Amino acid sequence: MTTIYDPKHPLYLDEADTRKEMERVFDLCHGCRLCFKFCPSFPTLFSYVDQHEDQDAGKMTPAQQDHVVDECFQCKLCYVMCPYIPELHEWALDFPRLMLRADAMRRANGQVSARDKATTAIMGRTDAIGTVATTPGIGAVTSVVMGSKPGSLVRKVVEKTAGISSVRMLPPFAKTRFTTWFKKRPKVRLTKRQAKVAVFPTCLVEYQDPNIGKDLVKVYEHNGIECSIAGDAGCCGAPFLHSGDIDSFTKVAVRNVKMLADEVRSGNDIVVPQPTCSYVLKKDYVDYVGGPDAKLVSEHTFDAAEYLVKLHKTEGTSLDTEFTGTIPETVTYHTPCHLRAQNIGLKSRDLMKLTGAKIKLVQQCSGIDGMWGLRAENAHLSLPIGEKLGQMVKDAGGDIVTGDCHLANTAINEQTGNKPVHPLQMIARAYGIPEEN
Numbered sequence: 001m002t003t004i005y006d007p008k009h010p011l012y013l014d015e016a017d018t019r020k021e022m023e024r025v026f027d028l029c030h031g032c033r034l035c036f037k038f039c040p041s042f043p044t045l046f047s048y049v050d051q052h053e054d055q056d057a058g059k060m061t062p063a064q065q066d067h068v069v070d071e072c073f074q075c076k077l078c079y080v081m082c083p084y085i086p087e088l089h090e091w092a093l094d095f096p097r098l099m100l101r102a103d104a105m106r107r108a109n110g111q112v113s114a115r116d117k118a119t120t121a122i123m124g125r126t127d128a129i130g131t132v133a134t135t136p137g138i139g140a141v142t143s144v145v146m147g148s149k150p151g152s153l154v155r156k157v158v159e160k161t162a163g164i165s166s167v168r169m170l171p172p173f174a175k176t177r178f179t180t181w182f183k184k185r186p187k188v189r190l191t192k193r194q195a196k197v198a199v200f201p202t203c204l205v206e207y208q209d210p211n212i213g214k215d216l217v218k219v220y221e222h223n224g225i226e227c228s229i230a231g232d233a234g235c236c237g238a239p240f241l242h243s244g245d246i247d248s249f250t251k252v253a254v255r256n257v258k259m260l261a262d263e264v265r266s267g268n269d270i271v272v273p274q275p276t277c278s279y280v281l282k283k284d285y286v287d288y289v290g291g292p293d294a295k296l297v298s299e300h301t302f303d304a305a306e307y308l309v310k311l312h313k314t315e316g317t318s319l320d321t322e323f324t325g326t327i328p329e330t331v332t333y334h335t336p337c338h339l340r341a342q343n344i345g346l347k348s349r350d351l352m353k354l355t356g357a358k359i360k361l362v363q364q365c366s367g368i369d370g371m372w373g374l375r376a377e378n379a380h381l382s383l384p385i386g387e388k389l390g391q392m393v394k395d396a397g398g399d400i401v402t403g404d405c406h407l408a409n410t411a412i413n414e415q416t417g418n419k420p421v422h423p424l425q426m427i428a429r430a431y432g433i434p435e436e437n
């Protein structure tokens with residue numbers, strides 16, 4: 001990694017150095033313009049530069065630079081598209097990482113409002129909130145707040161106090177946590193063990209949609225893969241990272257890297273059912289923690305469908321391709337940005353194709369990306385992106401809608417009235433594994 005994107009570099013949080021780098025990169029992007037359609041950041045950037053006759057990106061004010069930074073929601077698609085990334089070109093341009101650096105720099109230099117910090121502090125504490133929300137008795141209060149209708153008085157109060165948009169649909173909390181279910185279920189004996197994994201459930205599966213985790217475990221065990229839970233797995237830290245709170249992120253990351261490296265050393269691969277979190281484990285821990293353990297974790301972490309397809313294609317192991325359950329004729333599949341950014345191909349599509357279903361792809365960002373789209377100040381930018389996604393899903397018209405990202409799925413639900421399922425849940429039903437309540 002170049003020093004420009006190295007969070008441990010002494011100049012990483014230096015304002016003058018960061019703004020100089022923004023000037024360099026904004027000038028290159030203005031000449032290239034390839035990413036015009038991905039998000040509001042690029043049109044905003046180009047409009048500021050075009051205001052000047054000589055189109056000099058160096059004439060942008062700090063406030064204008066910050067406007068571009070604020071409109072980036074870390075989908076990473078510009079990195080996927082860019083021919084000038086550090087691995088390919090001497091310009092060493094990594095736009096999403098520069099946005100992360102600018103966010104961190106502003107926070108370190110006291111340029112983030114108290115309300116913004118409060119929103120990050122609340123949204124980043126997914127484990128604390130999730131634990132309360134799924135605790136019998138006291139959880140009901142959190143569930144009432146999170147489950148209140150968009151636009152309701154309760155949600156307006158939450159927006160005023162916590163900065164969480166009052167108009168967006170929020171993923172509701174479950175009654176029972178995924179790991180509670182896992183620990184309580186009867187011991188499973190595998191007839192033929194092909195592999196051994198530790199599931200990193202992510203807070204979205206742990207607290208909000210444990211059924212994804214239950215189906216993951218059952219599909220894996222159906223195929224002879226022994227499952228355990230990765231140590232004391234909690235949040236990956238993404239909400240902190242994407243808000244520029246590097247100290248809080250690094251604390252979470254250091255703890256997780258140690259725990260996950262121990263899992264790998266005990267013979268487990270790590271599987272993750274949520275793309276943002278698998279991206280963080282594979283890529284961000286290497287940058288922010290570094291060292292042999294972070295590398296080990298990165299090399300042994302897999303997206304949930306990626307792992308199954310790898311097993312199927314590896315000599316000596318295979319998946320059961322006898323599907324005796326319910327198989328829809330056509331499946332609409334939303335490809336999450338953070339899976340595309342992992343550059344692993346469309347493994348969930350490949351997996352679902354094994355059932356014989358016809359897969360229709362929808363490649364459109366949800367505009368949620370982590371928590372960005374749920375912040376009150378971003379809702380007006382995020383909603384039109386979600387609406388476009390909703391329309392594309394409706395137009396695709398599959399018998400069922402699938403998607404790996406629970407937050408994007410919530411945006412699809414918000415826009416279409418139908419809750420998509422994770423691809424592994426589609427596979428579970430295709431095997432005839434019934435859904436648990």
Ligand code: SF4
Nearest residue numbers: 039072073075076078
């Ligand atoms: S990461 Fe996504 S949101 Fe951010 S600038 Fe790139 S394309 Fe836009």
Ligand code: SF4
Nearest residue numbers: 029032033034035082
């Ligand atoms: S990020 Fe890369 S591809 Fe996108 S506009 Fe900038 S230079 Fe072009």
